[in-house]
Amino acid sequence: MNNLVVFFSFSVLVCLSHAIEVDFCVADRSLPRGPEGYACRDPATLTTDDFVYTGFRGGRTITNVPGNNVTLAFVDQFPALNGLGISMARLDFGLGGVIPVHSHRTSEVLIVSRGSIIAGFIDTNNTAYYRRLEVGDVMIFPQAMLHFQVNVGTTPATAFVSLNGANPAIQFTMNSLFGGNLPADIAQQITLLSNAEVMRMKRAFGTA
């Protein structure tokens, strides 16, 4: 009973703190972003175009080493998402292309629109859930889980994803370890790799 009262009070608090005061809050990117997102642009200045994102049109060229081309429609690319808790991305893969293992602050749902990919995630018990997906197939990557995609078809592949945050971020595990400012000796200690292996990775990410 007590638990129920506590739960109910908490629910009311959560609802109140998310009381909806405006229809939408298209980001004013000239002002700094806070933890809840951007300030709103004056609705009187908005047009339909502010609610449309055309950045997914057309073909993609694949030139990077992993063989992918990722087009984000997060709040910084599509300011109308501000405050709505939703975003998208388009993933293009060359032959054999991959999106290396990464995570977001949010969950993600993916649909394949061209080709065939292996998609998967790894949970906190180190259990990997992965399989081949064909056009039209949908897979979910639960919140914050490490996940990845690999083009295993005989053609380029494309998938679209949606994430339940306007600014879900992308943290590529290998970039974090070897492509940032983490010193090589610490990287070596915390990954159990050899110095040669760490230096090979840092060279691959241009930090050695």
Ligand SMILES: *[C@@H]1O[C@H](CO)[C@@H](O)[C@H](O)[C@H]1NC(C)=O
């Ligand atoms: C992705 O494809 C577009 C369109 O061809 C191209 O302009 C862009 O440079 C590509 N991005 C990468 C990272 O290859």
Ligand SMILES: *[C@@H]1O[C@H](CO)[C@@H](O)[C@H](O)[C@H]1NC(C)=O
């Ligand atoms: C956790 O992983 C172990 C070893 O792979 C497996 O046997 C076990 O079933 C997993 N537990 C859960 C809850 O997934």
